[in-house]
Each structure stands twice: as C-alpha cells, then as structure tokens.
Amino acid sequence: MGSNEACRGLQSAGRYMLDNDLAWGNAGNISARLSPDRYLITASGTRLGELKEDDFVECSFDGSQSGDRKPSKETPMHRAIYEQRPEMGAVLHASPFYTTLVACADIRLPADLFVEDMYYLEKVEHVDYFHPGTSQLGEAVGAKASQATILFLDNHGVLVYDTSIQEALMGLHTLELVCRMVISARSAGLDLRSLPASKVMDFLENSGYRPRRGWPK
Numbered sequence: 390m391g392s393n394e395a396c397r398g399l400q401s402a403g404r405y406m407l408d409n410d411l412a413w414g415n416a417g418n419i420s421a422r423l424s425p426d427r428y429l430i431t432a433s434g435t436r437l438g439e440l441k442e443d444d445f446v447e448c449s450f451d452g453s454q455s456g457d458r459k460p461s462k463e464t465p466m467h468r469a470i471y472e473q474r475p476e477m478g479a480v481l482h483a484s485p486f487y488t489t490l491v492a493c494a495d496i497r498l499p500a501d502l503f504v505e506d507m508y509y510l511e512k513v514e515h516v517d518y519f520h521p522g523t524s525q526l527g528e529a530v531g532a533k534a535s536q537a538t539i540l541f542l543d544n545h546g547v548l549v550y551d552t553s554i555q556e557a558l559m560g561l562h563t564l565e566l567v568c569r570m571v572i573s574a575r576s577a578g579l580d581l582r583s584l585p586a587s588k589v590m591d592f593l594e595n596s597g598y599r600p601r602r603g604w605p606k
C-alpha cells in the first residue's frame with residue numbers, strides 16, 4: 390500500500406472508531422503496512438477521530454523513521470505483529486468500553502453465536518499486563534501474534550490485526566459487539582444459544598464467507 394492510501398485509510402478508520410464507540414479521548418493507536426518491512430503509524434499524542442496528514446510516522450524494521458514527529462509510544466507491539474505475521478496489513482489498538490471491561494475480568498468469549506462472531510473471534514488470546522510502550526509488552530505480543538487475530542492486553546485494551554484496515558475494523562467492531570452482548574446477557578439473566586461446534590467448523594471451512602484463515606499447528 391502507498392503511504393497516501395495508507396494515510397487516508399487510517400484517517401477514515403480513526404473516524405469510524407470514534408463514531409462507533411470503538412475509541413475515546415486520545416487513547417489508541419493504529420497502523421498499516423506499506424511494504425514487507427515498513428509501516429505507517431499514528432504519531433504520539435494524536436487523536437484518532439481527527440487525524441491530519443502529518444499525524445503519521447513511517448517506520449522501518451531497521452529502526453529508521455521519516456519526518457520529525459515521534460511515533461506512538463506503543464509502536465513496539467505494532468512492529469511485533471508486522472514482524473511475526475507477514476500477511477497482516479493493519480493493526481488497531483484501542484480500549485473500547487465493553488472490550489476493556491472483558492480485558493479487566495475473567496470472561497471467556499464465545500465464538501459460536503453469529504456469523505461475524507464465528508469468523509472474527511475464531512482465535513482470541515490474552516497477553517499479560519505490561520506497561521504501555523515497553524519492550525516487554527512488545528515481546529509478549531510477538532510471542533502470541535501467530536496464534537490469533539485478536540489479542541486482549543489484560544487490564545489495558547485490545548490489539549486487532551488483519552489483512553487490511555477494513556478487515557481489522559470489522560474484527561474490532563465485532564469484538565466490541567460480542568463483549569457487549571455477553572455482558573448484557575449476564576445483566577439480563579439471558580442464556581445465549583450457541584451453534585453446535587460442527588456447524589461452526591462447517592461455516593469456517595465451507596460457507597465461502599471469507600477465505601479460511603491458516604493457523605499454526
């Protein structure tokens with residue numbers, strides 16, 4: 390992806406996140422891959438709902454950066470995803486309300502409720518708490534990166550990554566909906582009806598909804 394296209398894609402992703410309660414305040418940072426070893430990431434101190442053209446920094450795996458802005462302090466975990474998952478094109482980090490509630494509780498999310506839930510939440514992992522921006526958090530994210538497309542950062546927020554910005558946004562929005570659904574159902578005393586495991590597997594393998602994701606054995 391060219392850097393102009395990535396910039397426009399991230400600007401509209403940031404607005405979408407604010408408009409849909411997927412981000413708040415100046416929390417969160419987002420990025421898109423430009424080439425096998427370069428990515429564009431929001432600069433430090435930016436607000437996702439009003440990203441300007443100069444609110445981004447181009448970073449390379451060799452440590453070089455473009456421009457005089459500082460990249461988000463949380464760059465190490467974005468970089469860990471791009472290094473571990475060459476097929477991934479975008480990384481979103483945010484702390485929406487229901488998702489963060491789940492990141493602060495011991496709740497297992499179902500991936501057998503509805504269409505988008507089955508696909509986007511097929512593999513969800515948790516990463517232990519480390520302070521934002523630390524190399525330990527980057528390493529912990531890198532260690533789990535290949536096992537999921539959604540990583541809960543315990544007591545912090547979430548990282549959602551996918552092949553494109555649009556797909557990562559769908560993953561994040563679906564995640565927030567599922568978290569809200571599970572918590573609302575608990576509050577209302579409702580039992581959610583799961584689909585049988587055989588139906589879920591048949592959906593993933595044969596429905597043609599999205600190309601089947603590959604996972605390490």
Ligand SMILES: [Zn+2]
Binds near residue numbers: 417463482545546
């Ligand atoms: Zn954070």
